[in-house]
């Protein structure tokens with residue numbers, strides 16, 4: 309279904325052509341003077357240059373061609389050459405009614421048949437999720453859903469850090485504590501125990517302990533590094549232990565991501581790319597793009613146009629070990645082999661920007677990805693505390709995700725404690741609302757910008773917050789149910805037949821708030837298009853915040869439940885059902901669950 313802007317542009321184009329001008333000037337945009345009109349066209353100003361005429365003269369000629377089109381309620385040519393337009397209430401209502409009967413409210417997918425891989429996990433095995441993992445997970449999950457609605461086949465990869473120092477530290481500490489375990493005996497040839505000798509809560513104690521010790525004790529740190537080397541070169545006992553730790557870690561991580569309503573199609577880890585590293589490097593060598601620099605094997609990636617420092621990409625350190633970049637390159641080999649993606653998006657902390665620039669350039673140079681494959685680094689900004697300082701716990705430690713979520717849910721619980729519901733229900737709902745507060749607080753900010761996590765503001769039921777949107781949705785549900793209907797059920801367009809459109813929207817004095825709500829709804833496709841093309845879920849947040857405001861004004865100014873004109877009441881219920889549907893679709897795209905009451 310065409311967007312309303314496309315519908316208007318079509319009319320404008322025709323008029324421009326009829327006046328002898330290029331159709332490219334007939335483009336409608338949202339008005340930047342909503343006090344004057346709903347839409348505008350600035351084409352006459354641009355056309356004036358080409359045709360060497362006064363812009364207002366062109367605007368007037370075009371105006372003359374469309375001034376009688378009943379699609380418009382008002383259309384003016386205004387100095388210096390604008391066309392200001394508002395569509396008729398009937399046209400607006402007709403458009404909105406159509407939205408209600410179309411899949412995804414008439415949004416046209418633009419990427420059908422294409423494949424995208426999204427890398428938005430990056431959690432490190434054996435280390436609990438902390439606040440730094442929140443943004444990639446939340447943004448990545450939303451992008452994946454947006455892309456899927458836009459036609460892409462989507463593959464989310466957790467890309468676990470399962471192969472590095474953390475695991476070496478754990479092996480070292482466990483060897484110290486339980487030297488008798490068979491995993492640590494290099495001469496052992498029998499079967500290893502069936503079960504992992506440590507639990508997740510053991511790991512939660514062992515890892516920070518070992519990590520702290522390695523910072524003070526050089527020998528200990530060397531031992532941990534050696535354990536990594538031994539593990540990576542296949543030492544049997546270490547591999548067996550590592551596999552068992554991986555298994556329990558994955559279960560725990562999955563639980564954590566589930567709690568955030570985040571999921572992955574692939575649970576690959578860095579280790580999965582490991583077997584591909586050496587053949588890939590051999591290939592690069594044979595292509596002659598590598599060189600030795602201070603004992604390390606590198607690829608030069610500097611380009612003439614660079615105005616910032618661009619060090620070579622290191623493939624192998626001087627001790628022969630592969631590193632982070634080699635792993636990411638081999639992962640690209642793997643993704644190209646398995647999925648042939650058209651686009652690969654990394655949602656990772658923006659401080660890793662240089663690393664990805666080096667990796668992307670090397671991948672292009674080595675022909676690892678096809679030239680037309682889009683490689684995108686969406687570097688996310690940092691979450692700071694309410695004062696803009698790094699996010700820490702009260703005692704200065706790393707803020708664990710679980711703690712953060714609990715704090716927010718407690719806050720919401722406090723606010724809801726006066727509700728007439730049983731305690732368990734309030735508890736359940738406050739968890740949901742708390743999660744919405746956190747996710748919306750994050751997603752409503754541009755992904756690349758830092759933001760301050762302000763628990764009071766995020767959990768407020770008013771303003772541009774998750775709870776406000778949920779509250780609006782719960783309100784719609786309750787009105788609809790009071791009118792004997794259900795949200796999400798049946799076709800929404802039935803009350804808007806041509807006859808009822810005429811009856812309801814041609815003669816009646818439609819209130820501003822009703823018109824504004826309809827106008828708001830027409831912006832859905834445009835908002836989703838921008839969110840997908842620009843990797844910008846925050847545009848959807850802005851859209852639903854404005855839509856919620858429009859709904860609430862409409863609700864305050866019109867008595868829906870007690871309206872006596874039966875067909876008008878039906879039309880209004882349809883309008884708010886559609887509002888609910890659109891809000892619900894966007895919340896699904898943001899991966900936020902909506903409670904039935906709150």
Ligand code: ARG
Pocket residue numbers: 427429430431432467468469636654656
């Ligand atoms: N595990 C990494 C870290 O904690 C993040 C991984 C991001 N993804 C990637 N493909 N490099 O820094």
